[in-house]
Amino acid sequence: MGYADREYFREGGGRPPSRLAGAPVVKWLLIVNLGVFLLGLFVEGPDKILEQMFRERADVDRDQKISLAEMKFWGAAQPKAVQGWKIEDRFKRWDKDADGFLTPGEVIHPGVFTVTEGLYGFQVWRLVTFQFLHADFGHLFFNSIAIYFFGAFVEQQLRSRAFLFFYLLCGVAGALGASLLGLFQGNFQWQLVGASAGVFGILAVAALIAPKMQVRLLIPPVTLTMRQLAIILLGIGVLTILLGGRNAGGEAGHLGGALAGFLFWKVPILRELLVKLGSPGGRGSVTRRGFQIRIKKSDKRYEKKLRPRMKDSGRTAAEVDRILDKINEHGLQSLTEEERALLSDSGKK
Structure with missing residues (x-):
């Protein structure tokens, strides 16, 4: 794509007919994320999805209970889905076995990532599948907005095939980042879903490519530079982890994705590896x-x-x-x- 083909050089204010015209991977990511979300709603139903995300094995000891107010998934409460249940009888955080090790309950949903299933259980597909699951519509909406606006920009710089590998690998790095914090805190059962780790990888690269690019936010309605937006979001993540916030595991995933994006763009050997993965025959090699x-x-x-x-x-x-x-x-x-x-x-x- 030549410089005259870039969106900011087109006539009429620099906007192309469609932001997705030069970003087929972004288009398909949006379609797949929405499709998986709708499939979960209409095939399994919201009650079943929530039960799969939180239900524990029936044979574990239930000394440590959680209340309905505490039962949240990445900050999104779902009271209607469990209305009428005896929450204290159905949910728990973890138990300790005879040796004193934490024994988290089973996660039934096959796509959610946790340390127990994803790493200890060698269910490595969860490193990818969790990236296409979302807790609720708001979670899906804001991730989709970020992928649409910033993902298309980054895809045009990396080229589509390399961008796909980049996005998925940032998601994997996010899962590993959440795992490190979980292992450090002894919480093996953080349940990770969402495209946020890949999104933060995209944001990191966008901030490196165009740090002074103006970004108008929906909530709150302010204008920031790309660099300022990245610093603020990463700062929120660091503070949440340091203060032990409820979404500390999710924020660790965000930081892992952002770190991967930074390294892929800044470290020559990683950048060349990425382009080789995305080039025909796997033999491409570039400098930028x-x-x-x-x-x-x-x-x-x-x-x-x-x-x-x-x-x-x-x-x-x-x-x-x-x-x-x-x-x-x-x-x-x-x-x-x-x-x-x-x-x-x-x-x-």
Whole structure:
């Protein structure tokens, strides 16, 4: 995709007809997340889903009970789904076996990630499946909004196949981050669901690519730079963990995903591994400077397809970088006619 094809260079305010036009992976992530959520509602029913998420084995000791007020899933209470149940008889946090080790109850839902099932039980598929499950519609909605706005931007920089691996690996890193905190605190049964770890990986990369890009939030209605948004969200996560908040496990997952995104973008060997995973034949290798992609070694078909993007001279490339920085800071309207012409010529090469 040349520079003239980027969304902020299009006529009419820099917005393409559809943000998803150049982001097929983001489109399918949104479809699959919504489809899985609706399937769970209409096939299993909300009561059954909640029971699967929290129900314990019938044969465990029930000395440690939790109340209805405490029975929340990542901060989202579901009182209607358990109306009429004797909560103290149906739910518990954990028990200790004869050796004094914590023995968490069984998680029935096959897609939820916990340390017990996902790691100790070697049910490694949970490292991926939890990323497509959501606790409620609000959880799904805000993750989908973030994937739509920021995921499309990052996918256009990484290319679709590499972006898919990037997104899923950030989710895996989020599960491992939550696991580390769970192991440290002795809580093996945190139940992790949602796309948030992958979303935080996306946010981290977006903040590195365009730190001064303006972001208008829905709630609260304020405008922040991409860097400010990332710092605030990561700061909330750190404080929640340090203060022992209810969603400490989820925030650890967020931080794990963000750290993975940062490392994939900043560490050359990880970036090259990511591109190799996402390139035809697995032999692509790239270095990055700003928004440029320069192939060092690659499958011939892949190299031939991308070679026109490397024809800029060093001087032109530096000018293009400067212009892109200017767009990030002041918007497309700040460009002179000469700068617009340079971007247009560069995008056609």
